[in-house]
Amino acid sequence: MKHTYDYPRPAVTTDCVALRFSAGHLKLVLIQRAHKPFKNAWALPGGFLDMDEDLKTCVCRELEEETGITNVFVEQIKAYGTVDRDPRGRTVSVAFLGLMNPDDSQLDAGDDASDAQWFRIDQLPKLAFDHGQVIKDALALLRTKVRSEPIGFELLPKKFPLRDLQRLYEIILDQSFDKRNFRRRILDLGVLVDVGQVEKNSKHRAAKLYRFDRKKYKQMKKNEVAFKL
Amino acid sequence: MKHTYDYPRPAVTTDCVALRFSAGHLKLVLIQRAHKPFKNAWALPGGFLDMDEDLKTCVCRELEEETGITNVFVEQIKAYGTVDRDPRGRTVSVAFLGLMNPDDSQLDAGDDASDAQWFRIDQLPKLAFDHGQVIKDALALLRTKVRSEPIGFELLPKKFPLRDLQRLYEIILDQSFDKRNFRRRILDLGVLVDVGQVEKNSKHRAAKLYRFDRKKYKQMKKNEVAFKL
DNA sequence: TGAACAAGGTGTGATTTGCACACGAAGTTT
DNA sequence: AAACTTCGTGTGCAAATCACACCTTGTTCA
Numbered sequence: 001m002k003h004t005y006d007y008p009r010p011a012v013t014t015d016c017v018a019l020r021f022s023a024g025h026l027k028l029v030l031i032q033r034a035h036k037p038f039k040n041a042w043a044l045p046g047g048f049l050d051m052d053e054d055l056k057t058c059v060c061r062e063l064e065e066e067t068g069i070t071n072v073f074v075e076q077i078k079a080y081g082t083v084d085r086d087p088r089g090r091t092v093s094v095a096f097l098g099l100m101n102p103d104d105s106q107l108d109a110g111d112d113a114s115d116a117q118w119f120r121i122d123q124l125p126k127l128a129f130d131h132g133q134v135i136k137d138a139l140a141l142l143r144t145k146v147r148s149e150p151i152g153f154e155l156l157p158k159k160f161p162l163r164d165l166q167r168l169y170e171i172i173l174d175q176s177f178d179k180r181n182f183r184r185r186i187l188d189l190g191v192l193v194d195v196g197q198v199e200k201n202s203k204h205r206a207a208k209l210y211r212f213d214r215k216k217y218k219q220m221k222k223n224e225v226a227f228k229l
Numbered sequence: 230m231k232h233t234y235d236y237p238r239p240a241v242t243t244d245c246v247a248l249r250f251s252a253g254h255l256k257l258v259l260i261q262r263a264h265k266p267f268k269n270a271w272a273l274p275g276g277f278l279d280m281d282e283d284l285k286t287c288v289c290r291e292l293e294e295e296t297g298i299t300n301v302f303v304e305q306i307k308a309y310g311t312v313d314r315d316p317r318g319r320t321v322s323v324a325f326l327g328l329m330n331p332d333d334s335q336l337d338a339g340d341d342a343s344d345a346q347w348f349r350i351d352q353l354p355k356l357a358f359d360h361g362q363v364i365k366d367a368l369a370l371l372r373t374k375v376r377s378e379p380i381g382f383e384l385l386p387k388k389f390p391l392r393d394l395q396r397l398y399e400i401i402l403d404q405s406f407d408k409r410n411f412r413r414r415i416l417d418l419g420v421l422v423d424v425g426q427v428e429k430n431s432k433h434r435a436a437k438l439y440r441f442d443r444k445k446y447k448q449m450k451k452n453e454v455a456f457k458l
Numbered sequence: 459t460g461a462a463c464a465a466g467g468t469g470t471g472a473t474t475t476g477c478a479c480a481c482g483a484a485g486t487t488t
Numbered sequence: 489a490a491a492c493t494t495c496g497t498g499t500g501c502a503a504a505t506c507a508c509a510c511c512t513t514g515t516t517c518a
Binding site for chain 1: 476477478479480483484485486487
């Protein structure tokens with residue numbers, strides 16, 4: 001069955017820069033291309049928009065179909081639509097940043113049944129299309145947002161020690177923080193609660209676990225108090 | 230001539246939130262709809278993406294065609310693609326923020342040959358489609374960007390008194406600043422130069438004129454000095 | 459022509475915020 | 489029990505931010 005229009009239309013796709021914080025590094029899932037343009041290069045997961053789904057729905061569906069990953073926090077980056085971005089024909093792609101929590105450790109060292117693999121963001125392979133630029137923009141967005149919104153927590157398990165939170169921020173922002181100042185600043189925001197447990201299996205003194213309290217955050221916003229790192 | 234594809238495709242459009250700073254207010258250009266969906270409501274200028282133009286080219290072209298406005302600084306907001314945003318059929322629209330400088334006072338009190346009109350952003354009429362949300366997002370983007378990048382100057386003439394710059398920031402950010410602190414902060418950034426002239430036609434003591442120096446700004450960025458209001 | 463008016467332009471001290479910094483406590487290993 | 493590793497905590501100094509008032513300049517109008 002064909003679909004016909006009075007004027008030509010570009011294809012609309014979504015792409016996802018899906019990030020995961022693991023072993024002290026930010027990692028990104030990519031898919032190796034098997035076919036013609038950019039054959040063997042690596043590309044962001046993504047695909048065509050269906051007529052009955054929203055952009056967010058589309059990017060989540062494609063991510064699951066291509067990598068098995070579900071349960072991702074997604075946020076739009078922007079649309080990419082230069083004329084020649086795909087040699088096969090005109091496409092406009094809406095890119096999303098996806099953050100997942102390492103609990104569900106779906107596909108870690110590379111589900112080798114699939115052609116999806118995780119790469120450290122500082123060790124990326126050759127990329128297809130304009131995906132290198134998309135990834136740059138995604139990381140820039142992450143850096144900006146993480147300073148003014150509590151999206152860092154999307155990359156951590158529900159319960160986490162402050163050490164991990166600090167390491168995550170250090171990785172994302174590529175700078176180091178003084179431990180005492182970092183802890184004070186984060187705790188003074190008043191959006192973390194001590195869950196009254198400590199980590200298990202630690203080789204040394206066990207750290208207390210905290211969780212992010214979304215209700216306290218909302219209240220904080222209502223009171224016009226800023227989340228500023 | 231018809232255009233046929235194997236799978237259905239949404240139409241791709243661009244929309245522009247074109248702002249102008251005039252008489253102490255931010256104003257936005259809108260077009261009154263003459264036809265069916267949202268008849269008589271007001272809509273953002275915009276239209277269909279041609280196959281041989283980039284998104285930015287498209288939004289500038291549509292803005293010129295519908296309002297006569299040229300020479301606009303544009304920056305992408307994001308793509309809007311909910312399934313039911315246009316009752317006539319599936320469309321994905323990429324929205325842009327457009328900032329223009331009041332020198333070229335093209336179409337001020339409403340070029341009445343056209344159906345385009347300027348509205349104060351705090352006095353908007355009934356809006357078509359999801360354009361109310363788009364405008365909200367545009368203003369939020371403007372507020373964010375204006376704090377960390379020198380885009381405010383896009384809304385002023387080349388030469389301007391510091392008073393006008395302060396008023397602009399106060400309007401955009403919806404807060405007032407102490408005159409002395411504001412002037413110190415802006416001048417200490419080192420990106421403004423005194424052009425050695427004063428305003429004409431002022432009813433009282435004439436203010437000195439300044440201009441934004443893009444070269445100094447670039448150098449400032451290179452030296453990793455931040456532009457922070 | 460000078461008095462009244464309106465807006466322009468300038469500096470200081472008080473408060474707050476940010477930053478650097480070190481050590482005892484807890485738990486594990488040998 | 490000694491050695492090791494990581495956890496968790498408070499203070500003082502420097503820098504940045506904020507609040508604040510008056511004289512200057514130019515115009516208008518009596």
